[in-house]
Amino acid sequence: MPLLHVEDLSKNFVIHALGRTIPAFQGVSFTLEAGSLLLIRGPNGAGKSSLLRCLYRTYLPERGQALFAAADGTIDLASAADVDIALLRRTEIGHVTQFLRPRPRVTALDLVAEPLLVAGHSLAEAREAAADWLGSLGLKAAIWQAYPSTFSGGEQQKINLARAMIAPRRLLLLDEPTSALDPDARAALCSRIKTLKAAGVAMIGVFHHPEDIAGLIDVEFHVA
Numbered sequence: 001m002p003l004l005h006v007e008d009l010s011k012n013f014v015i016h017a018l019g020r021t022i023p024a025f026q027g028v029s030f031t032l033e034a035g036s037l038l039l040i041r042g043p044n045g046a047g048k049s050s051l052l053r054c055l056y057r058t059y060l061p062e063r064g065q066a067l068f069a070a071a072d073g074t075i076d077l078a079s080a081a082d083v084d085i086a087l088l089r090r091t092e093i094g095h096v097t098q099f100l101r102p103r104p105r106v107t108a109l110d111l112v113a114e115p116l117l118v119a120g121h122s123l124a125e126a127r128e129a130a131a132d133w134l135g136s137l138g139l140k141a142a143i144w145q146a147y148p149s150t151f152s153g154g155e156q157q158k159i160n161l162a163r164a165m166i167a168p169r170r171l172l173l174l175d176e177p178t179s180a181l182d183p184d185a186r187a188a189l190c191s192r193i194k195t196l197k198a199a200g201v202a203m204i205g206v207f208h209h210p211e212d213i214a215g216l217i218d219v220e221f222h223v224a
């Protein structure tokens with residue numbers, strides 16, 4: 001059984017106030033193996049981000065299945081209970097978006113370290129790993145102990161990436177993870193993606209510049 005089997009997944013947005021339905025994506029089917037990277041392509045508004053959000057269950061799909069081979073058994077991401085999805089988000093599925101949600105009085109280093117703390121690592125271990133991630137992505141050390149709400153777009157994206165990828169995950173959903181990164185950070189991220197793939201992590205990504213990850217893509221899926 002593949003890590004993920006998506007069958008006929010569809011999503012429309014119903015805007016009640018306008019009495020309108022906005023189509024996002026229809027009838028999406030694909031399978032994904034552990035250690036594979038699937039690139040999602042498609043024009044603006046085709047539903048690429050919505051597809052990732054449905055798999056992370058930020059959005060509820062309206063039709064279809066997304067069977068995920070979780071450590072405790074197969075679970076349908078399209079219909080699983082919120083409590084089960086919350087557990088998977090803590091342990092098996094990560095989502096990198098372009099938008100950082102900083103928290104008051106939490107430094108950049110601790111925001112990145114947090115998923116490892118939640119996973120049971122000591123504060124020292126978690127901070128060491130966070131420093132390793134932030135260093136490799138080129139976030140200047142002078143701001144590691146600052147609050148990210150005032151960080152630049154690229155700096156915030158580095159925090160997002162490090163936070164989403166620091167703890168072991170079996171599936172990572174990457175929504176334009178390099179859009180605000182400079183060339184060195186893009187190269188560092190590609191190197192991390194390569195290492196994670198070799199360790200068996202599966203990824204589904206939307207990339208503004210797919211050439212960044214040329215050579216790491218196993219399969220492409222076009223959203224019309």
Ligand SMILES: Nc1ncnc2c1ncn2[C@@H]1O[C@H](COP(=O)(O)OP(=O)(O)OP(=O)(O)O)[C@@H](O)[C@H]1O
Pocket residue numbers: 013022023024042043044045046047048049050051
């Ligand atoms: N929360 C929402 N409520 C209503 N409509 C939405 C919502 N989110 C997305 N849409 C609509 O769904 C469609 C797909 O949007 P989505 O962001 O998934 O596209 P995309 O392929 O990622 O686009 P882009 O390449 O421009 O980032 C668009 O027409 C968008 O306006």
